[in-house]
Amino acid sequence: MTVLLKLEDVQSFYGSAHILHGLNLHIHAGESVALIGRNGVGKTTVVNTILGLAQMKSGHVVFDGVPVTKPRTYTAAQHGTATVPQGRRIVANLTVEENLLLGAATARKGPWRLPQIYKLFPILQERAHTPGTALSGGQQQMLAVGRALMANPSLILLDEPTEGLAPVIVDQLADVFNQVLAQGTALFLIEQNMSLVLRVSHRYLAMAKGSVVAEGQVVNSHEGLHDLERHVMV
Ligand SMILES: Nc1ncnc2c1ncn2[C@@H]1O[C@H](COP(=O)(O)OP(=O)(O)OP(=O)(O)O)[C@@H](O)[C@H]1O
């Protein structure tokens, strides 16, 4: 199986604050991996390291078998990795459609273009010419997911995409994530909502204090949920 992304013995910092302590992980093509763990354990820092927004002082990020010692946002994009960042980061001065087209700036060849995104999220077509930040929280999250898909990525990093959203929107996103997976794109889902992890992910990685401390298969059952929840309970 092709490994799309691998982190090897990664040590990451913000200034002098040492956040990731020898972190290892890998994601195969088409796989759905969840990264779970309590607040502040360093989940977002994993994404920031992949994008070059946290300083990796040792270790490697390996894209498609190519080790990179100084990853940058464009390195990830070049290797087909798109991101849905925590807090969504919709560009305020741009319309919904312009925000979607931003995602296409680094696009590879693939099935996702505006019509397919609008089919997935009809509300985005209805609101195509309104400012992106005029949308509700749930709609902005759809926009962030649509923007990532416009890159036709082989892997999408999703950092707490359902944070603060109503259950009905979470259900809709779960459906979309499963459609995206069925179409062959791998997902790396950082999530605190374990019921979403059960529905979307194949494998989980649990973090504590800046490294991966446990991993396993996600089993969609009561025991499976219990198994996940013990890694995030305060
Ligand atoms: N820019 C920064 N400068 C210094 N320290 C930071 C910075 N960003 C985050 N941290 C610290 O790094 C640690 C890990 O933060 P990170 O955001 O990766 O956690 P997280 O697991 O994503 O948390 P959450 O579940 O709340 O999103 C925390 O102690 C946080 O305070």
Ligand SMILES: [Mg+2]
């Ligand atoms: Mg975070």
